[in-house]
Amino acid sequence: xxxxxxxxxxxxLALAVAGCATTDDxxxxxxxxxxxxxxxxxxxxxxxxxxxxxxxxxxxxxGRGTVKDGEAVYAARCQACHGAKGAGKPVDRLVGGVGxxxxxxxxxxxxxxxxxxxxxxxxxxxxxxxxxxxxxTHDEVYAVTAYLLFLNGIVDENAVxxxxxxxxxxxxxxxxxxxxxxx
Amino acid sequence: xxxxxxxxxxxxAPTAARAADDIVAAPRxxxxxxxxxxxxxxxxxxxxxxxxxxxxSYGPAAPGVGTSRTPLHLLEGTITPSGLHxxxxxxxxxxxxxxxxxxxxxxxxxxPLVYTMEALARYPMVSRVCFIxxxxxxxxxxxxxxxxxxxxxxxxxxxxSEWTGVPLxxxxxxxxxxxxxxxxxxxxxxxxAMSRSVPLAKALDDAIVALYQNxxxxxxxxxxxxxxxxxxxxxNMNVKWLRRLKLxxxxxxTKDETSKYTDMLHDGTALQFTFEQGVKSLITRPSVGMxxxxxxxxxxxxxxxxxxxxxxxxxxxxxxxxxxxxxxxQGPALARSATRFRxxxxxxxxxxxxxxxxxxxxxxxxxxxxxxxxxxxxEMRYHNNMIQTWDVAANGSVSNVYx
Numbered sequence: 001x002x003x004x005x006x007x008x009x010x011x012x013l014a015l016a017v018a019g020c021a022t023t024d025d026x027x028x029x030x031x032x033x034x035x036x037x038x039x040x041x042x043x044x045x046x047x048x049x050x051x052x053x054x055x056x057x058x059x060x061x062x063g064r065g066t067v068k069d070g071e072a073v074y075a076a077r078c079q080a081c082h083g084a085k086g087a088g089k090p091v092d093r094l095v096g097g098v099g100x101x102x103x104x105x106x107x108x109x110x111x112x113x114x115x116x117x118x119x120x121x122x123x124x125x126x127x128x129x130x131x132x133x134x135x136x137t138h139d140e141v142y143a144v145t146a147y148l149l150f151l152n153g154i155v156d157e158n159a160v161x162x163x164x165x166x167x168x169x170x171x172x173x174x175x176x177x178x179x180x181x182x183x
Numbered sequence: 184x185x186x187x188x189x190x191x192x193x194x195x196a197p198t199a200a201r202a203a204d205d206i207v208a209a210p211r212x213x214x215x216x217x218x219x220x221x222x223x224x225x226x227x228x229x230x231x232x233x234x235x236x237x238x239x240s241y242g243p244a245a246p247g248v249g250t251s252r253t254p255l256h257l258l259e260g261t262i263t264p265s266g267l268h269x270x271x272x273x274x275x276x277x278x279x280x281x282x283x284x285x286x287x288x289x290x291x292x293x294x295p296l297v298y299t300m301e302a303l304a305r306y307p308m309v310s311r312v313c314f315i316x317x318x319x320x321x322x323x324x325x326x327x328x329x330x331x332x333x334x335x336x337x338x339x340x341x342x343x344s345e346w347t348g349v350p351l352x353x354x355x356x357x358x359x360x361x362x363x364x365x366x367x368x369x370x371x372x373x374x375x376a377m378s379r380s381v382p383l384a385k386a387l388d389d390a391i392v393a394l395y396q397n398x399x400x401x402x403x404x405x406x407x408x409x410x411x412x413x414x415x416x417x418x419n420m421n422v423k424w425l426r427r428l429k430l431x432x433x434x435x436x437t438k439d440e441t442s443k444y445t446d447m448l449h450d451g452t453a454l455q456f457t458f459e460q461g462v463k464s465l466i467t468r469p470s471v472g473m474x475x476x477x478x479x480x481x482x483x484x485x486x487x488x489x490x491x492x493x494x495x496x497x498x499x500x501x502x503x504x505x506x507x508x509x510x511x512x513q514g515p516a517l518a519r520s521a522t523r524f525r526x527x528x529x530x531x532x533x534x535x536x537x538x539x540x541x542x543x544x545x546x547x548x549x550x551x552x553x554x555x556x557x558x559x560x561x562e563m564r565y566h567n568n569m570i571q572t573w574d575v576a577a578n579g580s581v582s583n584v585y586x
Contacts, residue, residue: 027294027357034357037302041287041295049287049427052368052378054435081244090244101451106562113453114442123438127375130245130274134376177445181382181434181456 053122057167060121064162065143067150073140074147077129086110086151095151098172111152115177117169121145121161142166189501189508190529226264233257235267236336247275247374250317252339255486256470261513261521262312263342265397269418270404271317271340274374277424281408284372286392290429293359300408304394306349311391311414313519314488316341316460318417318444322564324552324571329583334470337583338571341488343521346412348393351386355430364430368437369411372426379420380434381413385458389414392425415490415519416458417566419444447560460490461568462549464497464524464541475579478532483510488521489543496542497524503536503572503586504551510539518544535575536586552585 028036053059065073074086086094086109097107106112110120125141127133136144146161149169159165226233235251251270253263263269270276281300289295317340323330330337360383367386371377381390391412394400401407406423413420419439434440434456446454464487469475487494493516498507510524524539541549550558555569574584 027296034353035302035306036357037305038288038296038298038354038357041289041297045297046287046289046295050289050429051376052370052429052435052437054431054433081241091241101447103451104561106447106451106560108442108562110442116436116441119436119438119441122435126378127274127438130248130374133274133374176452177441177455178452179456180446180454181458 051122051126053118055116055118055167057118057163060118060163060166061138062163063138063142064160065139065141065146066160067143067146067155067157069139070143070145070147070150073136073144077136077140078144081129086148094148098152101173101176109152110148111154111172113173113176115171115174117145117149117154117166117171120148121166189499189506189526190531191508191527233267235269236333236339245274247272250319250340252335253342254333254335255339255341255465255467256334256472258467259484259523261343261486261523262397263344265344265399265402265405268342268344268396268402268405269315269317269340271319271418272373272404273377276404277373278403279372279408279424284408284424284426286409286425286428288354288358288428288430290367290431291361291364292355292430293361294357296354296358298354300394303349303392303409306353308347308349308394309391310345310347310395311389311412311519312343312345312517313412313414314341314343314460314521315412315418315421316463316488316490318419318460318565320418321463321567321569321571324569324583324585325561325564325567329585331471331583333472334465334467334571337471338465340418341486341521343488344396345398346391346393347395347398348391348409348412351390351392351411351428352388354392354428355383355386358430360430363432366431366434368427368429368431368435369420369422369425370427370429371406371422372424377419377422377439378435378437379422379440380431380437380456381411381420382458383430385413385416413458415460415492417444417460420458444565446565447563448558449560451560457566458490460488461566462489462491462494462541462543462545462547463487463568464494464539464549465571466499466537466539466573469537469575469581470573471581471583473581475530475575475581477579478530481528481530483526483528483537483539485524485539486521487512487524487539487541488519489541489545489547490519491543491545491547492518493544494522494541495544497522498540498542499524499526500538500540501528501535504538504540504570507540530575532577534577536584537573537575538570538586540570 097112142161239249286298320340393412466485510526513523516522
């Protein structure tokens with residue numbers, strides 16, 4: 001942990017002196033120091049690449065989508081692989097199985113297993129459809145997210161998903177995970 | 184020398200001379216010049232069956248999703264040839280031009296940074312010989328019926344390489360860790376932008392941003408031009424084609440750390456963030472698909488490994504775990520790498536149930552099948568480190584059985 005502690009001290013001082021991280025003139029190679037061969041990333045560059053969405057919803061983009069819009073997106077872009085209404089085949093089932101996890105034959109779907117709705121937005125945007133990832137608009141991702149949450153009985157048919165409403169969705173299995181990282 | 188369970192063989196005296204027709208005075212390859220030098224070598228054509236077992240997950244719907252498994256039963260020593268290292272891809276292998284690839288470090292840092300591959304290659308590097316094992320390795324043995332496929336097909340989501348690259352701690356120190364950061368998100372540049380959350384403590388401990396595998400630049404299917412290496416932790420976290428590290432407060436809860444790679448228990452809850460691969464061993468010879476040529480001297484050999492550190496001990500049983508003998512561990516027994524074990528065996532020609540059981544330096548002992556199943560849901564497919572049993576029949580055939 002010594003490197004961590006040292007970094008904290010160094011960076012705290014750097015903050016106090018430099019003030020603004022993106023115009024850090026102190027980031028140049030010096031004899032005896034770390035190589036410092038990178039360049040500073042601009043705010044526009046980090047924004048362009050930062051597509052990960054945590055449960056807080058921080059970083060969710062502008063846009064919105066309804067259940068009805070999502071039904072059309074799903075039929076056009078998702079159904080060929082995930083089946084009608086998320087029933088699965090040839091790839092993962094997305095709907096149903098709520099209440100089955102304790103049974104002898106647990107069915108893990110977005111509805112029964114996934115702890116956060118934000119993960120559905122994050123993964124759909126970065127990876128779906130596999131034949132053409134990153135091709136959906138933000139409105140389409142919000143809409144298909146709304147549709148899948150509706151099919152799972154988690155939101156009603158009038159739901160609208162956007163940066164404000166999505167993080168508020170409470171998933172049925174949100175309390176089903178035990179964090180083993182701190183053991 | 185005999186024990187009830189396993190008879191240890193002494194080296195036998197030389198047997199009679201081989202039949203005379205084995206001996207050719209001047210084989211044809213001694214009577215003509217050999218082929219000239221080549222710029223890059225390939226295996227002997229007589230070894231063309233030493234191949235990975237390729238298993239697409241979804242078929243034609245998504246041909247780039249699936250696995251290929253290392254033929255552990257056909258290999259010796261501990262290092263996996265780079266071309267036989269296992270693969271687990273979530274949407275194919277991207278073809279990345281290193282001149283256009285960038286690694287970004289941002290989030291809770293003082294200085295968000297962008298590295299070119301040319302710049303990264305100038306950084307001070309370290310090498311580590313370590314295993315990577317997919318969390319889903321050996322999942323076939325969690326199914327109700329034992330698969331009669333090779334040891335490689337069942338357990339070959341395990342490979343060992345010498346990885347060389349830049350300690351991640353060096354790059355994080357350059358970026359400057361901001362107060363509050365305790366995890367980072369690692370993201371790949373493949374066609375799913377595969378992403379996982381990693382505790383910052385591991386990133387600062389022994390994590391590497393790897394550029395080389397077994398001395399050469401990474402193979403495309405191993406993350407060219409740069410991958411994350413987290414020694415001893417489940418393969419999925421060793422993000423290939425690494426493009427972005429975002430320091431965060433808390434984990435991001437990505438798809439592959441919530442809906443997948445979580446460990447279901449009997450009560451329907453699931454353990455999340457079980458990173459370290461448990462202590463495990465496997466007899467690679469004899470194993471399924473091999474035929475014992477007859478009673479007499481045989482070497483039992485295999486691999487043992489643990490995400491917790493070094494292998495301290497491997498025991499072998501020929502009677503399904505009733506009695507055990509210590510195998511010889513072949514050095515160097517490196518931490519978070521695989522250790523080769525060997526035991527000479529005098530097979531009497533009767534049915535034998537072969538098992539190996541590893542113990543690591545933390546004192547953890549590889550669990551029996553019953554102990555593992557007592558812990559997890561019947562649907563649990565990850566982190567299977569239960570003891571494997573090979574059933575050697577009197578006719579010399581070897582099958583996979585559950586004990």
